[in-house]
Amino acid sequence: MPEILEVESYRQLADRVVGAVITRGWADAYLAKKLTSPAAWARTVKGHRVTGTARRGKLMLLETDGPTLAMRFGMTGVLLLDGDAGIEGLFYGPHDFDAKWLRGGLEFDDGRKLVVHDPRRLARVEINPDLNELGPDALSLTRKQFDDLLRVDRGEGPAVKARLLDQSRVAGVGNLLGDEMLFRAGIDPRTPVGTLSTDERTRLFASFRRTMSTLQRRGGSHLGDHMDARFPGGLCPRDGGTMLLATVGGRTTYWCSLHQR
Numbered sequence: 001m002p003e004i005l006e007v008e009s010y011r012q013l014a015d016r017v018v019g020a021v022i023t024r025g026w027a028d029a030y031l032a033k034k035l036t037s038p039a040a041w042a043r044t045v046k047g048h049r050v051t052g053t054a055r056r057g058k059l060m061l062l063e064t065d066g067p068t069l070a071m072r073f074g075m076t077g078v079l080l081l082d083g084d085a086g087i088e089g090l091f092y093g094p095h096d097f098d099a100k101w102l103r104g105g106l107e108f109d110d111g112r113k114l115v116v117h118d119p120r121r122l123a124r125v126e127i128n129p130d131l132n133e134l135g136p137d138a139l140s141l142t143r144k145q146f147d148d149l150l151r152v153d154r155g156e157g158p159a160v161k162a163r164l165l166d167q168s169r170v171a172g173v174g175n176l177l178g179d180e181m182l183f184r185a186g187i188d189p190r191t192p193v194g195t196l197s198t199d200e201r202t203r204l205f206a207s208f209r210r211t212m213s214t215l216q217r218r219g220g221s222h223l224g225d226h227m228d229a230r231f232p233g234g235l236c237p238r239d240g241g242t243m244l245l246a247t248v249g250g251r252t253t254y255w256c257s258l259h260q261r
């Protein structure tokens with residue numbers, strides 16, 4: 001699944017079309033599902049020059065001299081520029097390239113094409129998206145923003161894993177990144193946010209930042225230290241403890257029975 005680090009690589013790929021003018025846009029009914037119609041995409045994008053790119057969490061933004069265009073990549077979406085994948089590795093996953101999975105995209109005055117390849121049909125395009133629905137971006141999260149993220153108004157609050165995945169609190173932490181930062185911080189993902197000690201909060205913030213930067217350098221959200229043990233019966237690569245498995249925050253969660261308490 002494309003998480004924030006993968007989408008950041010798509011953004012860097014899209015940066016190559018800054019300055020080009022969109023001559024044609026197309027989208028199938030799936031990609032255009034959040035718009036009034038596929039024709040709305042074609043009509044809206046045509047003739048605009050791309051002026052820049054941005055990203056908020058897993059939402060990629062193409063700024064133009066007209067509307068802001070946005071793309072979400074769902075479970076299996078990949079952005080391609082004239083056939084170059086933003087992340088080559090995604091094509092070593094369960095899906096290979098097939099032209100029938102091209103859902104739509106943009107064509108430019110210099111002949112290049114930026115297209116979305118998506119077997120599962122969950123990728124979406126948007127026009128002038130509402131960014132107020134999203135929390136601050138996970139790749140540049142400050143300590144102040146992190147403290148806001150963990151704040152609880154009453155009671156003990158939700159499980160810390162659920163809070164990390166809440167895109168309205170912080171944009172871009174997916175399931176694998178959430179598990180990896182808790183693994184590195186030595187915190188049980190089920191711990192209610194409001195019961196985290198000062199020491200645990202400090203450890204989690206350091207782990208949050210280090211997880212993002214380390215996995216970006218390694219090349220993807222799926223390259224965390226706990227990944228080799230991410231199966232039922234897996235053993236912790238750090239201390240040999242049995243890895244536990246449960247649904248936390250609506251997602252399949254793995255953690256170590258020994259060092260994550």
Ligand SMILES: [Zn+2]
Pocket residue numbers: 236237238239240241256257258259260
């Ligand atoms: Zn362990």
